[in-house]
Amino acid sequence: MTEQPVLELQDIHTSYGNIKALKGISLSVFQGEIVTIIGANGAGKSTTLMSICNIVPIEKGAVFYYGEAIHKRPADTLPARGLIQVPEGRRIFPRLSVEDNLDMGAFFRKDHAGIAADMGHVYNLFPVLKDRTRQKGGTLSGGEQQMLAIGRALMGRPKLLLLDEPSLGLAPMIVQKIFEIINNINTINKTTILLVEQNANIALKTAKRGYVLETGTILFSDQSDALLGNPDIRKAYLGEI
Amino acid sequence: MEFFIQQLINGLTLGGIYALIALGYTMVYGVIQLINFAHGEFFAAGGYIGVILLSFFAANGLLESHPWICLAASLVLAMGYCAMLAMAVEKIAYKPLRHASRLAVLLSALGMSIFLQNGLMLTQGVYDKPYPTSFSLGRFEVGQITVSYLQITIVLITIALLILLNILIFRTRIGKAMRATAQDKTMSSLVGISSNRIISLTFALGAGLAAAAGIMVGLYYGSVSYYMGFVPGIKAFAAAVLGGIGSVTGAMLGGLIIGLVEIFGAGYISGQYKDVFAFIILISVLYFMPNGIMGENVDDTRV
Amino acid sequence: MIRASKDIWRGYLIGIVWLLALLWPLLGIHSDGTLSFSRTLQVWLIIAVITLLLILITLLYKNQKLTWISGPVARTRSAIGSSSQKVPTWGWIMLAALFALTFPLYTGRSAQDVAINVLVYICLGLGLNIVIGLAGMLDLGYIAFYGVGAYTYALLSIHFQLSFWLALPFAAFTACIAGCIIGYPTLRMRGDYLAIVTLGFGEIVRIILNNWMTLTNGPNGILGIKAPGIYYPSFADGFSIEHLWLKKLHYVYYVVLLLVVFTIIAVHRLNFSRIGRAWEAIREDETAAELMGVNTFKLKLLAYAMGAIFGGLAGAFFAARMRFVSPESFTFIESAMVLAMVVLGGMASIPGIILGAMALVVLPEVFREFELYRMLAFGASMTLMMLFRPAGLIPAKRMGKRSEEKEGA
Numbered sequence: 001m002t003e004q005p006v007l008e009l010q011d012i013h014t015s016y017g018n019i020k021a022l023k024g025i026s027l028s029v030f031q032g033e034i035v036t037i038i039g040a041n042g043a044g045k046s047t048t049l050m051s052i053c054n055i056v057p058i059e060k061g062a063v064f065y066y067g068e069a070i071h072k073r074p075a076d077t078l079p080a081r082g083l084i085q086v087p088e089g090r091r092i093f094p095r096l097s098v099e100d101n102l103d104m105g106a107f108f109r110k111d112h113a114g115i116a117a118d119m120g121h122v123y124n125l126f127p128v129l130k131d132r133t134r135q136k137g138g139t140l141s142g143g144e145q146q147m148l149a150i151g152r153a154l155m156g157r158p159k160l161l162l163l164d165e166p167s168l169g170l171a172p173m174i175v176q177k178i179f180e181i182i183n184n185i186n187t188i189n190k191t192t193i194l195l196v197e198q199n200a201n202i203a204l205k206t207a208k209r210g211y212v213l214e215t216g217t218i219l220f221s222d223q224s225d226a227l228l229g230n231p232d233i234r235k236a237y238l239g240e241i
Numbered sequence: 242m243e244f245f246i247q248q249l250i251n252g253l254t255l256g257g258i259y260a261l262i263a264l265g266y267t268m269v270y271g272v273i274q275l276i277n278f279a280h281g282e283f284f285a286a287g288g289y290i291g292v293i294l295l296s297f298f299a300a301n302g303l304l305e306s307h308p309w310i311c312l313a314a315s316l317v318l319a320m321g322y323c324a325m326l327a328m329a330v331e332k333i334a335y336k337p338l339r340h341a342s343r344l345a346v347l348l349s350a351l352g353m354s355i356f357l358q359n360g361l362m363l364t365q366g367v368y369d370k371p372y373p374t375s376f377s378l379g380r381f382e383v384g385q386i387t388v389s390y391l392q393i394t395i396v397l398i399t400i401a402l403l404i405l406l407n408i409l410i411f412r413t414r415i416g417k418a419m420r421a422t423a424q425d426k427t428m429s430s431l432v433g434i435s436s437n438r439i440i441s442l443t444f445a446l447g448a449g450l451a452a453a454a455g456i457m458v459g460l461y462y463g464s465v466s467y468y469m470g471f472v473p474g475i476k477a478f479a480a481a482v483l484g485g486i487g488s489v490t491g492a493m494l495g496g497l498i499i500g501l502v503e504i505f506g507a508g509y510i511s512g513q514y515k516d517v518f519a520f521i522i523l524i525s526v527l528y529f530m531p532n533g534i535m536g537e538n539v540d541d542t543r544v
Numbered sequence: 545m546i547r548a549s550k551d552i553w554r555g556y557l558i559g560i561v562w563l564l565a566l567l568w569p570l571l572g573i574h575s576d577g578t579l580s581f582s583r584t585l586q587v588w589l590i591i592a593v594i595t596l597l598l599i600l601i602t603l604l605y606k607n608q609k610l611t612w613i614s615g616p617v618a619r620t621r622s623a624i625g626s627s628s629q630k631v632p633t634w635g636w637i638m639l640a641a642l643f644a645l646t647f648p649l650y651t652g653r654s655a656q657d658v659a660i661n662v663l664v665y666i667c668l669g670l671g672l673n674i675v676i677g678l679a680g681m682l683d684l685g686y687i688a689f690y691g692v693g694a695y696t697y698a699l700l701s702i703h704f705q706l707s708f709w710l711a712l713p714f715a716a717f718t719a720c721i722a723g724c725i726i727g728y729p730t731l732r733m734r735g736d737y738l739a740i741v742t743l744g745f746g747e748i749v750r751i752i753l754n755n756w757m758t759l760t761n762g763p764n765g766i767l768g769i770k771a772p773g774i775y776y777p778s779f780a781d782g783f784s785i786e787h788l789w790l791k792k793l794h795y796v797y798y799v800v801l802l803l804v805v806f807t808i809i810a811v812h813r814l815n816f817s818r819i820g821r822a823w824e825a826i827r828e829d830e831t832a833a834e835l836m837g838v839n840t841f842k843l844k845l846l847a848y849a850m851g852a853i854f855g856g857l858a859g860a861f862f863a864a865r866m867r868f869v870s871p872e873s874f875t876f877i878e879s880a881m882v883l884a885m886v887v888l889g890g891m892a893s894i895p896g897i898i899l900g901a902m903a904l905v906v907l908p909e910v911f912r913e914f915e916l917y918r919m920l921a922f923g924a925s926m927t928l929m930m931l932f933r934p935a936g937l938i939p940a941k942r943m944g945k946r947s948e949e950k951e952g953a
Binding site: 270274275276289290292293294296297299300301322325326329332333334337338341342343344345346347348349351352353354355356357358359360361363364365471472475478479482513514516517520523524527528531 | 559562563565566567569570571573574575576577578579676682684729730732733735736737739740741743744745747748751752755876877880883887916917919920922923924925926927928929930931934
């Protein structure tokens with residue numbers, strides 16, 4: 001019997017008004033994996049994550065999390081179940097301090113000792129945040145905000161972490177660092193990760209498997225090495241001519 | 242000079258009242274970008290519950306024997322009542338319209354305002370309802386300046402409430418959650434904050450403060466009327482806008498300014514046109530400085 | 545049916561208990577120190593039962609249990625609908641015109657009185673419709689223009705003995721100026737703020753009317769305004785021009801009918817003109833309109849001014865009919881009523897506004913005994929309409945089709 005996936009999407013259809021964004025997406029993510037969804041702008045990558053979290057309601061299809069159907073559940077119940085998203089654009093609470101942002105990540109938790117310990121861990125992971133703990137989130141740089149966003153998600157002790165374009169707008173060196181940390185979260189904390197990225201290169205190097213999304217449908221699904229070697233993919237997404 | 246100080250004291254008292262009402266407008270606008278037209282009616286309802294309770298206590302002799310306990314009890318109960326009322330109004334008239342057009346929500350709010358006003362009229366009568374006169378604390382004078390103990394009580398209660406609100410919003414977890422929801426509602430859902438609960442809480446808090454203001458106004462002027470929410474509601478909204486809609490500190494500042502301007506305007510310029518000053522400030526602020534003093538504090542990510 | 549509606553029943557129970565908690569303090573605690581429950585329970589039970597019935601009916605309807613009623617009803621509706629399609633629009637208009645013209649011949653004074661009120665409100669509704677329905681701006685202080693027009697004619701009549709017909713342009717003019725004054729600062733504001741600011745302006749006008757004793761005589765109002773008069777040729781003893789004061793009710797009726805016809809034609813022409821289309825563009829998406837070269841500022845100001853003009857004309861008529869004006873007639877509630885008419889009847893839809901005016905004037909007359917509950921019902925119905933039928937009773941037919949338009953009437 002095959003292992004039950006942490007996350008399974010079955011034939012998801014989502015629309016914005018009359019515009020169909022997702023036209024039948026099916027994918028699975030298994031325990032301990034890093035899986036990536038790559039694709040061009042507007043392909044529907046962010047919509048996929050938002051549909052998983054029920055921020056954008058699904059028209060047709062189902063989402064299963066550890067075997068349980070979650071597509072009808074309110075979005076704010078998901079973090080308590082271990083499903084946490086770091087959305088596109090970081091979305092730091094701009095007028096809350098760094099510390100308060102992190103605190104909000106653990107809002108649904110009641111164990112204050114655990115929360116304090118976790119905050120310590122996050123500061124160890126991202127020392128630059130420790131220097132700015134009282135600073136308002138909106139005043140941080142792009143890279144710092146990304147770290148804060150990831151740290152905030154970690155405060156919820158996620159079992160499944162959804163990351164939406166963590167590299168967006170960041171300098172290559174910082175992107176490297178962030179992806180190192182993403183890797184560590186997966187290997188050390190054993191967190192399952194679904195990573196949506198436009199930077200196909202680093203995404204496919206970090207993830208084990210990948211899905212290629214284009215205008216709402218999945219074109220390819222394979223191991224990352226295979227995708228990296230695929231000439232069509234190289235042409236379309238990896239910058240080769 | 243003494244006239245000035247007298248007006249100053251009166252203005253600060255009135256300003257505190259406006260601040261309490263303005264907070265409700267600003268907090269609700271901060272989370273759901275709606276001007277709650279019915280907010281003035283929470284103020285009026287608070288005043289009425291206050292009268293009802295205090296009159297009841299007075300008739301049973303309790304007001305004579307334990308005035309402060311009765312006042313405190315009436316305050317708390319009226320605030321609780323209006324909190325419940327506000328949550329009901331939100332559930333019925335605003336929540337179903339969260340994704341509807343702005344016009345629809347505005348009209349629903351307007352309808353609720355008229356409904357509540359007339360509900361008060363039908364259940365409590367058309368005439369002004371007087372506060373029990375046995376609750377009279379006396380006054381003291383410093384030269385030409387008269388300060389009543391009631392005024393001092395009102396100012397103290399107002400300050401206490403404002404401080405409590407400040408602590409709640411800026412130092413507690415739930416307060417941070419409220420601010421997070423106001424700054425980015427979608428993201429707050431994604432970290433596990435229930436927007437629905439926060440919105441209900443916001444309405445409840447705002448209405449509670451308005452209710453407190455209502456009782457104090459009723460005590461101060463001696464009576465309440467079913468339409469008493471209309472004009473103060475607009476002025477309090479002006480105060481919220483002046484301070485920067487969505488900003489709690491702004492609403493407090495705005496309320497004080499509007500109160501002072503109204504009293505000084507009435508004292509030095511014209512008593513008849515005193516209501517007009519707040520409107521003029523509102524229109525000027527919206528024209529010249531629409532973000533208000535402290536700047537807007539709403540969900541910038543709203544589509 | 546039971547499983548899906550468990551939420552509904554739970555909601556109902558919570559709601560009904562909540563209602564009791566809110567209702568009792570207002571009805572049950574008395575200032576003589578006693579507590580009572582009978583009155584509260586009376587009112588509460590009535591509301592509980594009515595809501596229960598409504599929920600049951602809705603549930604049954606949703607579950608197709610009521611097809612024995614809804615089937616025939618739907619069939620009749622479509623039958624009426626299709627047969628009325630066969631009558632061309634001008635047929636309806638002729639019918640309406642015939643009815644309107646001959647109305648005073650077979651009705652008594654009170655009916656004519658009501659009719660005059662309806663027509664005045666139609667005029668106001670059409671004027672407000674220009675601002676809200678056509679240009680998409682929410683104006684909560686519209687009644688101010690009504691007041692300005694009324695007082696203009698009042699003052700001109702009293703001080704300068706100007707006749708009604710000559711004063712009409714002046715009333716339109718002053719209302720127009722008022723519209724520009726109010727419109728100018730508010731044009732930049734977004735919807736919510738616009739509403740409150742116009743509300744404030746409406747109140748300011750009322751306060752000024754109430755307090756500027758030397759000009760307006762304050763709360764005492766202005767008496768002795770002259771009714772409209774006409775000159776007509778008479779061939780009784782040779783040719784002469786006679787003057788007649790149009791004081792009789794059916795004369796007044798025809799004057800306002802004339803006004804309304806004029807307004808309907810004007811609004812209709814505006815609606816389908818270039819200006820009307822520009823307004824629609826602004827209403828739909830102001831930024832896009834601006835980018836396409838539509839001078840939003842001028843057009844919005846124009847909308848305000850035109851709306852104000854029709855309000856002013858109606859106001860002048862009001863003054864001529866009542867022969868007395870006071871600030872009492874120009875309160876916010878009047879603005880709200882006109883607004884309700886436009887919105888509930890169907891924004892930008894002329895038949896909708898007419899229906900709205902009729903409903904809002906006739907229904908309170910019909911339910912005279914429930915006079916006390918009039919405003920309560922009014923407020924409740926505004927909210928309910930927004931919850932269940934935001935497009936209005938007779939929604940406007942659009943000129944083109946929009947891509948997102950899914951739902952019909």
